[in-house]
Structures are given as C-alpha cells and as structure tokens.
Amino acid sequence: MAPASPSLRAVANDMNSRTIRVGLLGCGNVGGALVPLIAQQADMIEARTGLRLEVVRVAVRNMSRDRGLTFEEGVLTRDAHSVVADPEIDLVVEVIGGIEPARELIMAALAAGKPVVTGNKELLANVGSELFAAADSYGVDLLFEAAVAGGIPLIRPLRESLRGEPISRVMGILNGTTNFILTKMSEEGAEYGEALAEAQELGYAERDPTADVEGYDAGAKAAIIASIAFGARVVAGDVYHEGISGITAADIAVAKRLGYVVKLLGIAERDQASGDVAVRVHPAMVPVHHPLASVRESYNAVFVEGDAVGQLMFYGRGAGGAPTASAVLGDVIDAAVNLSKGAHGSLGTFGKAVIRPIDETSAEYLLSLEVADQPGVLHAVTGAFAANGVSIRAAEQEGIGPDARLVFITHLAREADVQATVKALRDLDVVRHIGGFIRVIGS
Numbered sequence: 001m002a003p004a005s006p007s008l009r010a011v012a013n014d015m016n017s018r019t020i021r022v023g024l025l026g027c028g029n030v031g032g033a034l035v036p037l038i039a040q041q042a043d044m045i046e047a048r049t050g051l052r053l054e055v056v057r058v059a060v061r062n063m064s065r066d067r068g069l070t071f072e073e074g075v076l077t078r079d080a081h082s083v084v085a086d087p088e089i090d091l092v093v094e095v096i097g098g099i100e101p102a103r104e105l106i107m108a109a110l111a112a113g114k115p116v117v118t119g120n121k122e123l124l125a126n127v128g129s130e131l132f133a134a135a136d137s138y139g140v141d142l143l144f145e146a147a148v149a150g151g152i153p154l155i156r157p158l159r160e161s162l163r164g165e166p167i168s169r170v171m172g173i174l175n176g177t178t179n180f181i182l183t184k185m186s187e188e189g190a191e192y193g194e195a196l197a198e199a200q201e202l203g204y205a206e207r208d209p210t211a212d213v214e215g216y217d218a219g220a221k222a223a224i225i226a227s228i229a230f231g232a233r234v235v236a237g238d239v240y241h242e243g244i245s246g247i248t249a250a251d252i253a254v255a256k257r258l259g260y261v262v263k264l265l266g267i268a269e270r271d272q273a274s275g276d277v278a279v280r281v282h283p284a285m286v287p288v289h290h291p292l293a294s295v296r297e298s299y300n301a302v303f304v305e306g307d308a309v310g311q312l313m314f315y316g317r318g319a320g321g322a323p324t325a326s327a328v329l330g331d332v333i334d335a336a337v338n339l340s341k342g343a344h345g346s347l348g349t350f351g352k353a354v355i356r357p358i359d360e361t362s363a364e365y366l367l368s369l370e371v372a373d374q375p376g377v378l379h380a381v382t383g384a385f386a387a388n389g390v391s392i393r394a395a396e397q398e399g400i401g402p403d404a405r406l407v408f409i410t411h412l413a414r415e416a417d418v419q420a421t422v423k424a425l426r427d428l429d430v431v432r433h434i435g436g437f438i439r440v441i442g443s
Contacts, residue, residue, distance in 0.1 A: 018050060020336040023057045023089035025080050025105060026096035030119055030146070031058070032067045033321035034093065034328050041329065051336050057083045059096075084109045091335055093328060094118040095146075103127055110138045115335040115344065117328055119146030125220035125236040128227060132347045141344045143331035148221045149174060149300050151323025152316040153330070158228045158304075159347060165306040167229045171267040171441065172302030173295050174221045174281075176319045177205045177212040178244050178264040180298045182283075185252045186261060187296075192247060204298055214243035215264065215281035222266035225302070226279045230270045232353035234279055240358040242282035251436040254368060254407055258394075260285035261293040265441060271356070272307075278356040284441040285366055292442065359416040364393065364443060367418075368436035369406045369425065377430045381406060384424040388417045409440060 022038070024031055038053050046052045058071065059080035077083065084092055084105050092109040094102055094116060102123050109116050116135070118124070124131070124147050135142035145155045149172075158167075173179050177199055184195035196213065199205035211217045219239040226234040244264050255262050265284045270277050286293045291313050295301040300318025305311050317323040338344050371377050385392055391411040398405040410418065425431050 018046075018340075019052045019054055020339065021054055021056045021088055021090045022332065023059075023083040023086060023092045024055055025059045025083060025092065025094045025102075027058050027060045027067055027069075028095070029321035030095045030324045030328065031093070032069060033325035034095070035069055037322070037325050037329055038332075045333060049333065049337055051333075051340055053332060053336060057086055057089060059083045080105055081108070084112070084114070090114060090339060091332065092116045093332060094120060095328070096120075097122065099123050099126060103131070106131060106142070107134055110134050110140055110142065113138060113140055115141035115143070115339055117141075117143045117146075117331040117335055119144065119324060119328055121147040121217075121220045121224060122236075125223040128224065128235075129233045129350050132350065135344070136346050139344055141335040141338055143335055143345075144224075145331050146324045146327035148224050149302060149314070150176075150316070150318040150320060151326050152300060152302065152314050152318060153327070154225070154302055154314050155228060156330075157312075157314070158225070159345075162229075162304070162306065162309065165309050166272065167270070167304060167306045168272060169267065169269045169305045170225050170229050170302060171265050171269075171292075172314075173263055173292060173300050174218040174266040174302070174318065175212055175215075175264060176298030176300060176317075177209065178215075178218070179295065179300070180204050181213070182244060182247070182252075182262055182264065183296045185247070185249060186256065189249055189253075191249050192245060213245050215241040218264060218266045218281045219279075222268055222279050222281055225266070226268035226277055226353075227350060228347070229268060229304075230277055230353070231348065231350055232270075232277055233350045234268075234277060234353050234355070238277075238279055238353070238355045240280035240282070242280075244283050247283055247438075248435070251368070251438060254366070254398075254436055255285045255438070258285075258366075258407075258409070259288050260440065261288055262286075262438065263292060263295070265292070267441070269361075275354065276356040277353045278358075278361050280358055280361065282439060284363075284439045286442050290442040359414075359419070361415050362412050363415070364412055364440035365390075365410045365418050366436055366438045366440055367408045367410075367422070367425075367434065369408075369431055370433040370435065371404055371406055372430045372432060373404055374430065378406070380428055380430050381425065384428065385410070385421055388421040388424060389413075390417050390421050405435070407436075 181195040301315040
C-alpha cells in the first residue's frame with residue numbers, strides 16, 4: 001500500500017473526529033436520491049460503524065432547479081472544483097457523468113488523499129485503468145458499484161468474493177430500456193417502434209435512445225465487467241456493439257415458436273487456454289429454460305460462470321435513482337470505514353488484454369430466409385452452408401408457395417464462417433431476402 005497522504009493520516013489519527021464529510025458532485029436522479037438516503041440511514045450507519053456521514057457540499061449545474069430537497073445556505077455551488085479542493089471535505093461522490101470534467105475532478109480528489117465513489121460507467125469504460133492506478137498510488141479508495149447494473153451488487157463480488165475464481169464468462173442483461181422494449185415485443189406482439197415509444201412515454205428511454213438501443217450503454221458496462229472479472233485492461237472501444245433496432249416482431253415470433261426468448265446481452269468471455277478476451281453486445285436467442293429468459297421489463301440480471309463456483313446469477317433493478325443511490329451509499333460506507341482506518345482497497349494490476357475480434361468468436365445462429373418457390377432451392381441454400389463449413393442443427397419451412405420461408409439454426413460455428421455463409425446466400429438468385437440473423441446463447 002502506498003504511504004498515506006497527510007489528509008488521510010489526519011483523519012485516521014484524529015480519534016475525536018467521527019464525522020465523514022461528503023462532497024457530492026451532481027444532484028440529478030442519483031445524487032438527489034442519495035442525499036435523503038444518507039440522512040435517513042445516518043443513525044444506523046453510525047451505530048454500526050462509529051462514523052456519521054454528512055453531505056456538506058453539493059456541486060450542481062443549475063442552482064435554481066427544484067430538486068425537492070432543502071439545503072442549508074452555502075451547501076450548493078456551481079463550482080465543482082471548489083468542492084474537491086475544500087479541506088473540510090473528506091470523501092467525494094461523483095455522479096455528474098461524462099468523461100470531462102469528471103476525470104479531472106476525480107484525479108484531483110485522489111491526489112488530495114480523498115477517496116472517491118463514482119457511478120460513471122462512461123468514464124471507467126474509457127480511462128478506468130488510469131484512475132485505478134492513481135487511486136493505488138495515492139493510497140485511497142476508488143469505488144464504483146453503481147457504474148454497472150444500478151442497485152445490483154455485482155462489482156464487489158467480482159473484485160472480492162470471486163477474486164480467486166477462474167471466471168470464464170460473464171453475460172447478462174445490462175440495459176433496462178432494451179429489456180423493456182423486448183419484453184413488450186415478446187409478450188404483446190408489439191413492433192419495435194411501438195415498444196420504443198411506450199418506453200419513452202414511461203421514462204425508460206431518452207428522447208434520443210441511441211446509446212441504449214444500439215448497445216453502447218451495455219457495451220460500457222461490459223467493458224468494466226470484463227476488466228474486473230479478468231484483471232485485464234478492456235475499454236469501450238474493444239467491445240463489439242449490435243443493437244435491437246433491427247429486431248422485428250417476426251423475429252420474436254420465430255424465436256418463441258422454437259423455444260427461445262430474444263434478449264440484448266452483454267457478453268465477456270476469456271479463453272482459458274490462450275487468455276484471449278472477447279467482449280460483445282448483441283441480441284441473442286436465449287432458451288426459455290435459461291434463468292436470463294425470465295428477466296422481464298426494465299430489470300437487469302448478470303450470469304457469472306466460473307471453473308470452481310459453477311454458475312451464479314445476480315438479479316434486480318439495474319437503473320433508477322433510488323436503487324443506484326443504494327449502491328453508491330454502500331461504497332461510501334466502505335470508503336469511509338477504510339478512510340477512518342488509514343486503509344484502502346486495491347484492484348491490483350491490470351494486464352494487457354488480447355482482444356479476440358467478433359469474427360473469431362463462436363455461437364449457434366438462427367437465419368431466416370425468404371426464398372423462391374421453385375425446385376432446387378433447398379439444395380442451393382444448404383450448399384452455401386456446407387461450402388463455408390457451417391453445420392445445420394435444425395431446419396424448418398414456414399408457409400408454402402411464394403410466401404415460403406426457411407428457418408435454420410446452426411451448430412456451434414465461427415462468426416466469420418457464418419458471415420461468409422450469409423454473403424453466399426445473398427448471392428443466390430433463389431434467396432429473396434435474409435431476415436432474422438440472431439445468435440443463440442445458452443443452449
């Protein structure tokens with residue numbers, strides 16, 4: 001452990017000071033829920049830890065916004081840097097989001113010997129290793145349970161309970177907006193546009209839903225999960241993204257008839273032999289008997305697979321002000337206790353990750369083809385599969401005549417080979433349209 005900074009030693013050695021003064025950067029949905037939660041739980045926290053948490057400074061962009069909270073004069077400020085630099089602040093909570101100025105503010109807090117709790121997935125997915133190294137060098141905590149899966153306790157189990165576990169795969173539903181949309185499509189037969197509009201009306205989706213529906217939000221979370229689970233430097237740019245905007249009610253219906261549910265999954269895998277890491281986000285058909293298939297509406301769930309522990313699943317509300325604030329508060333308590341003892345938790349060293357591209361990953365695949373009604377069609381189509389080394393596990397025909405459609409599920413196949421098959425199928429005169437192309441996970 002690095003030598004404690006002067007401010008850290010002062011807190012640890014001052015036995016009369018049992019109040020940990022918190023500076024909060026951002027007071028939106030999460031910050032606005034955190035302030036009253038700390039006040040409500042203060043007595044219980046003090047009884048259990050001997051420490052009293054007090055939010056003494058709050059940095060906001062808009063001083064006049066009604067947050068439903070009452071602050072004493074001088075608590076609110078527009079100057080986030082003044083909160084970090086305030087010598088009266090012992091611990092900093094960052095929930096403003098984005099990369100800058102969040103990165104600069106967190107680095108300044110760490111350099112001043114102040115532990116930081118953040119829920120900033122975008123920041124950690126891009127420059128997390130830099131911040132983790134800085135926290136270790138200054139000997140203070142940088143905790144971030146709220147950055148992934150909202151109120152679900154996932155990061156702490158990965159970094160502590162499962163630290164000695166050879167984890168082979170972590171996959172899950174990491175975005176509540178897309179899970180809500182796919183639930184509506186699966187259970188009510190809604191088209192994508194209808195389900196998205198309902199999600200926006202209910203506040204689950206932003207006016208511009210791109211980050212959610214195209215997989216970027218889940219991708220940032222998957223990068224953080226991969227880094228912690230595998231001890232490797234994985235950033236958002238390493239993650240393959242494919243969203244749900246191309247999923248149709250027909251795709252959902254085919255999956256349902258075959259015994260599957262369509263989910264947007266974030267998947268992080270490590271090859272135990274080579275150590276290569278593959279991280280991707282895409283729609284997937286999950287068997288109805290798999291635990292992830294029953295996760296509905298805006299809930300999240302993460303499935304962890306390890307050599308010794310077997311399979312674990314973490315489930316709960318993956319977003320929302322109150323659940324996320326609960327995760328932040330848990331980290332604040334841990335950081336406050338460590339601060340009072342002059343200690344901190346370390347994530348250790350992150351090795352360089354060898355990223356396996358999507359072309360080199362393997363899965364089963366569903367392909368749905370609209371084909372011409374003429375002799376030799378099936379022979380031509382199956383020939384394209386065989387020519388590219390893709391074996392067919394199941395096949396069926398929907399309809400007859402000009403409306404005929406062929407549906408195939410492959411055996412485990414390499415992505416590059418399946419993509420080559422799709423290209424060959426597009427070149428066939430007898431194939432009018434390639435509809436569903438969905439990976440099958442968890443069989």
